[in-house]
Ligand SMILES: Nc1ncnc2c1ncn2[C@@H]1O[C@H](COP(=O)(O)OP(=O)(O)O)[C@@H](O)[C@H]1O
């Protein structure tokens with residue numbers, strides 16, 4: 224018997240029992256379609272994430288954070304600080320192509336007639352060139368560290384109620400920030416001091432002056448008043464720094480997460496004036512500078528400034544682990560997207576495994592249908608088996624003959640199931656797209672049908688049907704020809 | 712006598728509850744090559760059982776069968792299958808054609824298991840069908856053929872592999888006289904062309920004029936034999 228004999232014979236037999244074959248094959252089709260569509264979803268999601276990581280160059284991006292303050296420093300001396308010195312050291316780690324700090328500050332921006340409060344972030348030109356930031360939806364990136372240009376994100380666009388990003392390119396943007404300085408606070412303490420002192424002097428109850436408690440109360444009152452004045456001045460009487468820039472381009476909006484971008488991105492050199500000296504009004508930054516003892520840094524000395532985190536752009540051809548280890552050795556915490564991706568891969572592995580199990584359960588159910596059909600068919604064809612044996616068929620021939628039949632059920636079912644599963648994903652994709660459009664979610668492809676999935680599905684279908692055919696085939700091979708050919 | 716096929720002490724016993732059915736019991740038989748042997752006996756006398764054992768389809772409970780000096784009992788199942796595939800042709804009372812296959816396919820089927828090159832199968836099947844006067848029936852299914860035609864297809868299937876021996880188990884049992892006579896003549900003709908033939912039948916008259924020898928069976932045992940005029944000096 225040749226392979227063609229087997230294929231022709233089994234298709235012929237299936238064709239003769241159309242309804243039964245159709246029902247049995249349908250079971251396989253449904254199972255494989257479920258398997259394919261579900262795994263196609265898993266694969267699609269994974270592909271999206273992977274593409275996103277690649278697009279943003281995340282595999283070669285690492286973030287460095289200061290040591291965890293809640294844990295006691297194990298090393299002697301001061302805990303590691305993410306300052307300029309650290310930035311310099313990090314940039315020198317082999318495999319690090321670029322190190323730049325995260326540096327954000329509150330601003331008021333005016334574009335056209337609209338003024339609103341927002342947050343800006345300063346970035347060196349080299350950093351804006353990285354895939355991480357260079358995702359423009361309109362215009363171009365800024366052209367130098369001190370260019371009088373700015374980039375805005377789609378988030379700002381939304382806040383400005385602008386629909387077309389191209390209309391923003393080339394527009395002027397006025398960025399201003401209030402800088403609190405030590406001077407403005409102190410000045411406020413002394414403002415109107417003589418009058419206040421006279422007033423206070425008149426209020427003093429002289430007969431109580433002998434009491435120490437009274438004196439200390441007076442002292443406390445005066446100190447509290449002075450401090451509250453200082454804070455008043457500090458918070459209100461800040462100087463305002465202002466800059467007029469041209470919007471060179473619009474970046475894609477990324478409001479949340481580690482890969483977020485502030486609505487306005489200003490070249491580092493240009494942003495220096497907003498950052499010089501003064502205090503931030505970001506409470507955490509304020510506390511950080513208090514802790515590090517750099518609150519009263521001088522105006523043009525930002526050396527002591529501590530960054531919330533520093534981003535490293537790594538050489539994509541270098542393994543990230545040694546870099547991570549040397550950064551950790553410096554006392555910092557790290558976050559590596561490549562490492563995160565390993566976790567994501569693990570998640571997707573289990574996710575797809577779970578989906579496969581569901582599909583396989585359906586396939587097992589379908590295989591019971593195959594067993595049933597095959598056993599029925601063998602019972603009906605006992606005489607035929609006897610004839611074949613009398614013609615010289617070996618047990619092996621009979622087994623192969625019936626395995627070919629169940630394999631044919633599996634192959635047809637798997638092939639149709641793959642097509643059907645693909646159709647399901649197409650329909651689901653259309654529905655999902657309509658939904659995304661309605662909800663304003665950026666479109667993305669939910670499903671992916673890679674070749675490996677097609678092959679796996681087909682092989683699974685074939686394999687399961689062959690396994691299902693094992694028992695019936697063995698039973699067919701055992702048929703006693705004498706019994707089968709008896710006349711009664 | 713030049714013995715070609717030899718059965719000695721052949722037994723096929725069935726256990727049916729406490730009872731033992733001796734379908735074939737201590738049966739001896741010697742045959743020459745080219746002989747035409749008719750096996751007669753009433754229904755249930757063990758003819759079919761004997762043929763099945765000789766054809767390597769059934770296994771004796773005791774005794775031996777030798778073909779050209781080789782005992783079937785020394786063959787494993789594959790060798791027995793090969794023996795059936797290459798050397799034995801079988802014809803049954805009930806024709807035993809596969810109902811959903813054409814006459815041609817039914818005949819071709821016999822060449823599936825004996826390593827006949829695929830390209831030769833069809834031509835050989837057509838050739839033998841034409842020889843048996845079935846050229847107009849090649850694409851018919853058994854259901855569309857008369858009994859006589861069906862049996863001729865079955866004989867074509869048995870012959871297409873060019874066997875050494877043909878076992879026919881009541882081949883005319885389901886046929887009217889005319890068709891039965893035709894089949895008997897056909898067998899005799901095939902025998903004259905060199906085929907060794909064993910026909911089991913209870914229709915003694917049918918075979919009397921063709922067979923070389925008649926062996927009678929009764930309750931599974933040898934019950935005498937008659938050498939007919941045609942048989943004297945026939946065979947080799
Ligand atoms: N599988 C079996 N189990 C029990 N008895 C059987 C079996 N096969 C055949 N027999 C018995 O063996 C005897 C011979 O049967 P068989 O060879 O078919 O006779 P024949 O072909 O001459 O009519 C019969 O009595 C039959 O009932």
Ligand SMILES: [Mg+2]
Pocket residue numbers: 755758759760880881
């Ligand atoms: Mg019989």
